[in-house]
Amino acid sequence: MVATHEPGKQYKVIGTRPIRHxxxxxxxxxAQYGADIRLPGLLWGDVLRSPYAHAxxxxxxxxxxxxxxxxxxxxxxxxFPTVEDRTIDAGEGTVNFVRQSQNVIAxxxxxxxGHVVAAIAATxxxxxxxxxxxxxxxxxxxxxxxxxTDAIADDATIIIEDLVGSDLGNDVHNTNIxxxxxxxxxxxxxxxxxxxxxxxxxxxxxxxxxxxxEPHNATAIWTNDGRVxxxxxxxxxxGVRSQTAGLLNLAESQIKVxxxxxxxxxxxxxxxxxxxxxxLLAGKAGRPVKVQMDRKGVFEGTGPAPxxxxxxxxxxxxxxKIQAATADFKFExxxxxxxxxxxxxxxxxxxxxxxxxxxxxxxxxxxKPKSAAYRAPGSPQAAYAFESVVNEICEQGGFDKLQxxxxxxxxxxxxxxxxxxxxxxxxxxxxxxAMDSDHWNSPLDKNPGNGKVRGRGVASGFWMNGGGKxxxxxxxxxxxxxxxxxxSADIGxxxxxxxxxxxEYLGIAAEDIHPSIPDTDSIGFTGVTGGSRTTYAxxxxxxxxxxxxxxxxxxxxxxxxxxxxxxxxxxxxSFSSKSDPELKLxxxxxxxxxxxxxxxxxxxxxxxxxxxxxxxxxxxxxxxxDPETGxxxxxxxxxxxxxxxxxxxxxxxGQIEGGAVQGIGWALNEEYFITDDGTMANxxxxxxxxxxxLDLPMIDTIMVEVPSPFGxxxxxxxxxxxxxxxxxxxxxxxxxxxxxxxxxxxMKPGRILEALEEKKKNS
Amino acid sequence: MPNEITVTVNGTEYTDTVEAxxxxxxxxxxxxxxxxxxxxCDTSSCGACTVLVxxxxxxxxxxxxxxxxxxxxxxxxxxATDGELHPVQAAFREEHGLQCxxxxxxxxxxxxxxxxxxxxxxxxxxxEGIGGNLxxxxxxxxxxxxxxxxxRSI
Numbered sequence: 001m002v003a004t005h006e007p008g009k010q011y012k013v014i015g016t017r018p019i020r021h022x023x024x025x026x027x028x029x030x031a032q033y034g035a036d037i038r039l040p041g042l043l044w045g046d047v048l049r050s051p052y053a054h055a056x057x058x059x060x061x062x063x064x065x066x067x068x069x070x071x072x073x074x075x076x077x078x079x080f081p082t083v084e085d086r087t088i089d090a091g092e093g094t095v096n097f098v099r100q101s102q103n104v105i106a107x108x109x110x111x112x113x114g115h116v117v118a119a120i121a122a123t124x125x126x127x128x129x130x131x132x133x134x135x136x137x138x139x140x141x142x143x144x145x146x147x148x149t150d151a152i153a154d155d156a157t158i159i160i161e162d163l164v165g166s167d168l169g170n171d172v173h174n175t176n177i178x179x180x181x182x183x184x185x186x187x188x189x190x191x192x193x194x195x196x197x198x199x200x201x202x203x204x205x206x207x208x209x210x211x212x213x214e215p216h217n218a219t220a221i222w223t224n225d226g227r228v229x230x231x232x233x234x235x236x237x238x239g240v241r242s243q244t245a246g247l248l249n250l251a252e253s254q255i256k257v258x259x260x261x262x263x264x265x266x267x268x269x270x271x272x273x274x275x276x277x278x279x280l281l282a283g284k285a286g287r288p289v290k291v292q293m294d295r296k297g298v299f300e301g302t303g304p305a306p307x308x309x310x311x312x313x314x315x316x317x318x319x320x321k322i323q324a325a326t327a328d329f330k331f332e333x334x335x336x337x338x339x340x341x342x343x344x345x346x347x348x349x350x351x352x353x354x355x356x357x358x359x360x361x362x363x364x365x366x367x368k369p370k371s372a373a374y375r376a377p378g379s380p381q382a383a384y385a386f387e388s389v390v391n392e393i394c395e396q397g398g399f400d401k402l403q404x405x406x407x408x409x410x411x412x413x414x415x416x417x418x419x420x421x422x423x424x425x426x427x428x429x430x431x432x433x434a435m436d437s438d439h440w441n442s443p444l445d446k447n448p449g450n451g452k453v454r455g456r457g458v459a460s461g462f463w464m465n466g467g468g469k470x471x472x473x474x475x476x477x478x479x480x481x482x483x484x485x486x487x488s489a490d491i492g493x494x495x496x497x498x499x500x501x502x503x504e505y506l507g508i509a510a511e512d513i514h515p516s517i518p519d520t521d522s523i524g525f526t527g528v529t530g531g532s533r534t535t536y537a538x539x540x541x542x543x544x545x546x547x548x549x550x551x552x553x554x555x556x557x558x559x560x561x562x563x564x565x566x567x568x569x570x571x572x573x574s575f576s577s578k579s580d581p582e583l584k585l586x587x588x589x590x591x592x593x594x595x596x597x598x599x600x601x602x603x604x605x606x607x608x609x610x611x612x613x614x615x616x617x618x619x620x621x622x623x624x625x626d627p628e629t630g631x632x633x634x635x636x637x638x639x640x641x642x643x644x645x646x647x648x649x650x651x652x653x654g655q656i657e658g659g660a661v662q663g664i665g666w667a668l669n670e671e672y673f674i675t676d677d678g679t680m681a682n683x684x685x686x687x688x689x690x691x692x693x694l695d696l697p698m699i700d701t702i703m704v705e706v707p708s709p710f711g712x713x714x715x716x717x718x719x720x721x722x723x724x725x726x727x728x729x730x731x732x733x734x735x736x737x738x739x740x741x742x743x744x745x746x747m748k749p750g751r752i753l754e755a756l757e758e759k760k761k762n763s
Numbered sequence: 764m765p766n767e768i769t770v771t772v773n774g775t776e777y778t779d780t781v782e783a784x785x786x787x788x789x790x791x792x793x794x795x796x797x798x799x800x801x802x803x804c805d806t807s808s809c810g811a812c813t814v815l816v817x818x819x820x821x822x823x824x825x826x827x828x829x830x831x832x833x834x835x836x837x838x839x840x841x842x843a844t845d846g847e848l849h850p851v852q853a854a855f856r857e858e859h860g861l862q863c864x865x866x867x868x869x870x871x872x873x874x875x876x877x878x879x880x881x882x883x884x885x886x887x888x889x890x891e892g893i894g895g896n897l898x899x900x901x902x903x904x905x906x907x908x909x910x911x912x913x914x915r916s917i
Contacts (some may be wrong), residue, residue, distance in 0.1 A: 023856040026864030027848065030841035032866065037799035114882015126784065212900045213803040213811055214865045263801070264899050265863025295804040492862035492900060547855030651861040654901055658862065685808035685897060693890040695905040 013422035013503045017650045018510040020496045026037055026261075034217035034233035034260045036293055042219070043072055045281050045291030046128040047303060048118040048135050050110035053146075053367040053678020054159065055405040056137035057108060060118060064134040070127040073284035074135070075119045075277060077107045079538045088246065091236055091270045091468075091528030092340075092373035095556050097246040099336045103370050104247060104276055109175050110139070111159060111335025112369050114300025116273075121281040121289045144678040148308050148330040148364045148392070150198040151613030155394040159335065159365045178337030179363040183345055183418045191324020191356030195315030197397050202311045203385045204744040206671035207304040207332060210374045211662070211690050213300045214263020218274035220281070221288035228279045229519075231258045235265040235489050236528030243272035244279060246430055255279075258519045262489050266662070267373030270528050271303055299683040304672060306331040306339040307366070307745075308387035312348075320399045322408045322636065324356035325349055327386065327419075331378070333363045334370035343464075344378030347724065348386050349417040350462025351427050351616055352408045357417040367678045373530060375659060376463040376720035380666060380727055384745060387459035387728030392741065401458050401732070402440065405618070406429045410462075426642030426716075427616045431460065433704045434618040439638040444622055446737065451677020452626050454635065455737025460618045461724020465717035466531025467609025467710070470538035471524025474502060474513075475602040476553075478595075482506065484515045484545075487526025492658075492719070500647050501539040501713060505546035507573025508587060521713035524606050532717020536710075537609050543712045544605025556597040557718055613708020615721035619639040619660060623733040627756060630749030631667050632734070638700040639725075644708040644716030656722045657699040663726025665691045671746050768832040772797070773841025781828045788812045790828035791838055799839035799868045803897070810896030813869035814838050820876040822895070839868035841877060851875045851913040860909030861901035870896045874910045876915055884910070 012437040025031040062074040083097040101107070106115045122128040143157040150156060156176055165172040167180045192198050218232040220241075228250070234240045237257040245252045262269060274291045282289040292572050295303070311328035327348050331339035335635040351356060376381075394401045409427040416422060434440055446454045472486040487496050499513040506513075517523075526538060546725075554568040557575040559585045561568075569578050575590055577583035594601055622636040639660045646652040669689040673682045682688045707714025727745060735741055769778045772795060779794055786910035789815070791797045800823055803809035807825040814823045823836075842849040851871045854860065861867040870893060877884060877892030884892060890903070890911045898906060 017859070019856055020859070022864070023861075024848075024868070026867055027856045027871065028796070028843060028853040028859055029868050031864055033801065035802065036792075038796065038798075098772075125789070212863070212865075213809055213897060213899055214801070214863070236898045262863060263803075266899070295806065295809075486801050493859070580788065614831070616912040648904070651862075654862055654905060656860060657904040658900045662899070684806045685804040686806055690897060691902075692894050692897065692898065694894045695909070696890075696903055698886075698907065699904050 010612050011504055013500050014512050014645065015646055015649060017648060018496060020493050021499065021515050022446040022490065022495055025351060028623050030065040033214060033263055034231055037219045037231045037260065037290060039221060039288045041287045043121040043123065043285055043287050043289045044125050044128045045119060045278055045289045046132055047116045047120045048132045048279065049297065050106065050113060050117050051117040051359040052110060052139055052141055053113040053144045054142040055110050056142060057106060057117065057139055058138040059109065061136040062118060065120060065131040066133060068131050070123040071120060071608045072287060073121040073281045074075065074281045075284065076117065077105045079280055080105060080247065083247060083249060088242060089548050090239055090733055092267050092530040093270065093338060094761045095243055100243065101247050103336050107752065112367050113680065114297065114369065116301060119277045119281055121285045127147065144367045146366060146368065146674050146676065146678055148332055148366065149364050151364045152399065159367060164607045175331055177362055178333055182358065184358040185415060185417065188324045188326050188356045188358045192315040194317065195323045197393060198315040198387050198393050199396065201310060201389050201743065203388065204309055205307040205381055205744060206560055207307040207368060208666050208670045208672065209299060209304045209688065210266035210268035211327065212264030212266060212268060215293040215295060216274055217292040217747035218278040218303060219274065219290040219291065220278035220648050222283055226721050227254050227256060229256045229258065230275050231260050231281060232271060232275050233260060233262045233271045235408060237489065238525050239270055239528050240272045240275050241520050244275045246693045247276040248279060256519050256521045256689045259489055259517045260471045262491055262500050265491055266375045267377055267530055268303055270530055271372050273302060277712060284517055295685060296683045299688065301369060304372055305374035305429035306333065306371040307378065307451065308332045310381055312385045312389045314389050314393055316393055316397060320397060320404050320407055322352060325354050326358045328360045329552065330362045330364055331676055332366045332368060332371060334366065334368045334697050336370040337363055337365065339363050339371045340373060340378030340677065344382040346418050346464055346618045347379035347462045348382035350614065351405065351410055351460045353410050353414045354417065359417055364675045368674065375662060375723040379461060379463050380663065382460065383461045388731050389690055391728065391732045402431055402435045410538065415485065422609065422614065424706065424709050425616060426704055429619050429704045429706050430616045430642045433702050436621065436642065437638055437702055439620045439636060439700065445612065452624050453737045454624045455719040455733040455735065456477065456620065456622050457729040457732030457736060458618065458620050459728035459732060461721050463532060463615045463721035463724060464561035465612040465615050466533035467537050467612040468527040468533055469608045470526045470536060470541040471606045472541040472545045473523065473602065473604045474549050475600065476549065476591055480512065481589040482508065482513045484513050484542060485518050485523050486515060486538050486542060487517065487523040488534045489529040490517060491529055492655060493648060494534045497535040497647045497651055502546040502587060504541040505543055532615060532719045533612065536612060536715050536717050537607055539647065539715065540607045540711050541605040545603045548603035548605060549601060552603060553590055556594060557590055559597045561594060609710065611710050613640065613644050613710055613716035615716050617721045617725050619725035619729045621729045621733050623730065623737060625734065625737050625752065627738065630752035634696055636697055638702060640702040640704060640708050641718065641722060642716060643713040643718045645705055646703050646717055647713065649703065652703060652718045653701045655719045656701045659722025660699050660726055661691050661696060664724050664730065666745065667727040667730035667747055669748055767831050768829055770831045771835040773837060783827065783829055785828045787826040787828050788823040791823060792895055797838050798809045801868060802864055802869050809865050810873065813868045813872045814898060815872060815876060820873050839872060842871065849875060850916045851878065854909040854913035854916065858905055858909040858912050866896060866898045868900060870873050870906060874913060878914055882917055883914060
């Protein structure tokens with residue numbers, strides 16, 4: 001069923017701010033997260049991690065641990081089956097079963113420090129910890145590669161010996177480059193030749209982590225019918241099912257995944273690290289097992305966002321029109337292939353119309369954790385580099401930074417630099433709203449007289465947004481209340497935003513719909529909560545179920561009235577006859593009479609959406625910097641974004657605020673500080689410095705609504721694009737304040753001081 | 764080494780034998796089943812495990828259960844009284860002061876304790892009051908608003 005937005009339609013539920021259905025449970029401590037699962041006979045699982053970043057495993061001896069009282073099972077890679085060399089879509093990235101099997105628990109080599117080498121199930125936490133200490137692993141240490149430059153050097157140690165890389169489609173052996181691809185349109189060299197100003201820059205970026213507060217966990221129990229039931233904190237219960245099936249050579253139908261509340265994910269909880277381990281331990285132990293990560297394990301052993309080297313070249317003519325642009329992205333995949341470099345290429349020029357473009361992307365193996373999706377995966381790295389060069393072009397060319405973006409904005413019908421044609425897109429409207437904003441039009445006192453200096457920065461960003469598969473079901477109670485099952489993990493209020501789309505069509509209040517997220521046996525396939533797809537795609541599924549419910553209820557009314565169903569119309573939550581105005585039934589009246597017309601009404605909706613409305617954003621930031629210490633404070637922040645249609649404005653704003661703040665952290669403080677031996681030196685929340693409440697002002701949001709042509713209400717995904725602009729916006733503000741350009745993230749106090757020293761030397 | 768402790772948790776007195784190395788957070792979660800106290804970092808950095816000990820906020824992951832012997836502990840499960848949400852809980856719910864909800868119990872305990880000692884905090888004082896509680900979802904925007912709403916309603 002294709003439903004399209006009707007412009008100008010007035011809504012009753014869409015655009016309001018009802019309290020979330022799960023709010024009561026989440027403010028009283030009743031909400032059940034993965035770590036809260038309690039089962040009779042539950043064992044405590046834990047993992048042993050490699051102390052080396054690159055080493056061959058010569059032997060693993062678990063006998064002393066196995067002999068310990070209270071130890072029920074140990075597991076190593078040897079317990080895992082040989083798996084199919086097959087790659088599946090994991091929602092925001094792909095999973096190859098062979099590589100994931102090696103990543104979840106090391107086979108012959110450890111590829112990064114913190115790589116799991118063994119797992120254990122014991123009666124309690126302390127017994128498990130003691131037993132882990134008794135596992136003997138003999139390693140042969142190998143040279144460690146911690147950056148892309150070393151990884152692609154001619155004499156580089158090859159991290160994955162059996163890797164067959166691809167260079168523009170040709171197989172390559174003996175390489176750390178898993179993939180090199182290119183998108184090229186027009187004639188970039190001619191475009192640069194036609195330009196009056198060309199700037200080329202290279203940027204170095206460090207890995208960062210999603211930083212969800214809840215660590216990963218998984219609980220598993222086998223039942224007598226040979227099925228395993230899993231509880232796990234995940235963005236997609238069906239993803240856990242398919243990944244666990246793939247790694248354990250089970251049929252997906254042998255696995256049931258119970259969704260639990262999820263304490264943040266931001267892309268990082270699309271990969272099933274622990275469920276296969278918990279399932280194997282539980283099978284061996286014959287008892288249920290719960291495995292949880294500690295924070296150090298989360299940092300060392302899950303999937304951060306890639307760092308790497310980002311090269312950008314842009315040429316403009318004297319009127320400020322971009323003539324050509326190229327990008328060269330060398331992304332750190334981590335210890336196994338599969339970084340977000342493909343999405344970086346999709347996003348990097350998404351805010352612009354450029355005739356001549358070339359993008360080279362490299363996916364490079366290094367001895368760091370295997371990277372995973374992080375909120376608009378690849379786009380923040382791409383935007384940091386590209387938007388920074390756009391800002392330098394504006395400075396040198398004398399162009400107003402927002403007018404330049406407006407003059408070069410992408411529009412419907414333009415070609416994206418990786419090929420597809422843009423559908424209706426709100427780039428221009430978003431930039432214009434930034435130009436019209438109070439923030440942009442309020443002067444900034446750059447020298448406040450407190451010894452500090454201030455600067456204002458701006459940058460834009462793009463995320464294509466996802467569609468994909470989702471399922472929802474509605475059932476109507478005799479009192480008119482509607483119960484909804486839907487398959488999407490709720491990270492930030494999607495129960496509400498999905499229910500509201502059904503409620504709008506049914507003409508009832510959001511509170512009259514009661515959403516549940518059932519296990520994978522009990523709802524149709526639904527993709528991960530990721531790609532900014534959930535409110536759009538699962539909302540569309542719920543809308544389709546609502547349409548089906550109304551059609552069924554028209555039939556029921558026609559049966560009561562003895563007329564043809566085509567004579568029944570539905571308006572304002574009541575049913576009436578087109579031909580006889582006397583025949584009318586309200587929502588609750590009809591609900592109370594279902595038994596007279598065949599019994600309960602239950603409907604389902606599902607979608608597989610190939611298209612989605614793109615997301616664009618422009619952010620403005622004022623920073624205050626202490627030139628003595630390099631410390632940066634955020635004074636004011638405005639995030640402008642095209643949301644298509646804000647279903648629940650408070651939750652759309654919440655996504656934008658949260659994304660902007662993650663971007664501020666990435667820009668100014670956050671990094672994997674990796675020593676030469678591949679050790680993450682800051683693997684705690686004390687040293688991995690995420691923004692606290694003290695680091696931030698209130699975040700102003702301006703939502704632009706350019707309705708997406710796809711879907712019933714014009715909604716665009718909102719969750720991810722707000723992480724794209726902040727890095728370059730902060731860099732721009734630092735330049736505005738201090739006259740220094742930085743080429744690395746994070747732009748931490750030390751880097752600012754170094755750049756100031758350099759500037760002093762050169763002047 | 765086993766130790767007998769007597770602790771009042773959410774108004775109920777418990778006497779239990781615990782290992783000396785058992786953390787208060789694990790005692791609350793594993794022994795008493797009060798899983799509203801969350802664990803995020805193990806190093807008292809994130810504040811998800813914040814509880815009140817004799818009315819003072821404390822990170823339960825860096826206290827031993829034996830240290831709570833003879834003291835009174837309030838967890839998120841004890842914040843509401845007689846089925847009525849504490850004003851801080853009501854404000855977080857109404858102001859959309861949460862997204863994933865994981866930091867929320869510790870965050871609300873910190874706000875409740877702040878309002879206990881300072882019923883009319885400025886925005887800066889609120890930010891200082893929750894400075895030891897990390898939230899990764901909200902950017903703190905709606906959390907600050909919820910604290911302001913709670914202050915007005917107390």
